[in-house]
Amino acid sequence: MFPASVFADAQALDIKALAHDLNEQGWHVVPQLLSPEQCAALRHNYRCDDRYRSTVVMQRHGFGRGEYRYFRYPLPDPIAQLRTRYYVPLAGLANEWMQRTGKEQAYPADHATFIEQCHARGQQRPTPLILRYRTGDFNCLHQDLYGEVHFPFQMAILLSEPGCDFHGGDFVITEQRPRMQSRAHVVPLGIGDAVIFPVNEAPRDGTRGTYRVKLRHGVSVVRSGERFTLGIIFHDAS
Ligand SMILES: O=C(O)CCC(=O)C(=O)O
Ligand SMILES: [Fe+2]
Structure with missing residues (x-):
């Protein structure tokens, strides 16, 4: 059964904090x-x-x-709502990032229009998923690019209680910087917390202008228990 109260009451994003964290820290919880x-x-x-x-x-x-399962269309209401609702503020920041990195591309203001663009380019399969890890499981560092068209941010929501349902299994992000060694982040998450992070690249301000870093995310080994995550990816897959 799905939660009856869908997620219409899910809190609004604090846009200022979101932009600050993604620009300065690389991720936002x-x-x-x-x-x-x-x-x-x-x-x-x-x-x-x-x-x-x-x-x-x-x-x-x-x-x-470990194992994961992709939802089929039509997505359950709560999943569809999360995807359309959080797309809107993220599209604003996505367009700012496009300008900063000198890219022409602009993301439409609403998710339905963006999905039409994915479908027109042959990306028609839904990407929201649930992941399940058990003792000894882990998720290698990766990127969720599913075709030519991709939205620059994604969201993962921890569905289990750390320290209770499972031990270990940290959400990690690495940042590959040009001509420098990579930097790692461990994102502290509690049950129900969402992390918003870049799918592929992020602009950073340097002394000689803006440069781009490449990001990958994954999960460290679950030492014991069972850990579930809901992944919300905004583009569809080819
Ligand atoms: O299980 C996690 O925390 C990572 C999930 C993931 O890779 C994703 O949502 O794209
Ligand atoms: Fe992922």
């Missing part, structure tokens, strides 16, 4: 975006086969160890 009850409902839903279009066993592809 929205605390308690979902309630523990909503998280439990989503974890429970992992077993409902008819909700998903495909299931990936990560070790078969060298992606790490």
Whole structure:
């Protein structure tokens, strides 16, 4: 069963804090975006086969160890709402970043129009997913680019309680800087917290103008227990 109160009451983004964190720190956390009850409902839903279009066993592809399932269209209401609702403020920042890096591209103001653009380019399969890790599982550093068209930000929501449901299993981001060694971030997350982070690249201000860093994200080894995440990716897959 899905949470009845969908996520219409999910808090609005603090745009200033979002822009500050993504520009200065590289990622932004929205605390308690979902309630523990909503998280439990989503974890429970992992077993409902008819909700998903495909299931990936990560070790078969060298992606790490664990499993994830992509939702099928039509997305359950709460998932669709999260995607359309958080797209809007993020599109504003995305366009600022495009200008800073001298790119012509502009993202439309609403998600439906952006999805039409994905579909027109042959990217028609939905990307929101639920990931499940058990003891010893992990997610290798990666990027969620699913075709030529991609939205520059994505969101992951932790659905399990760290220190209780599982131990280990930290969300990590690495930042590859030009002509410098890479920098790692461990993002502290509680149950229901969302992390918003760049899919591919981020602009940084340097002494000689703006430069670009390349980002990858993943999850360190889950030492014990079971850890679930909801991933919201805004572009569709080819
Ligand atoms: O399980 C996690 O925290 C990472 C999930 C992930 O890779 C994603 O949502 O794209
Ligand atoms: Fe990912």
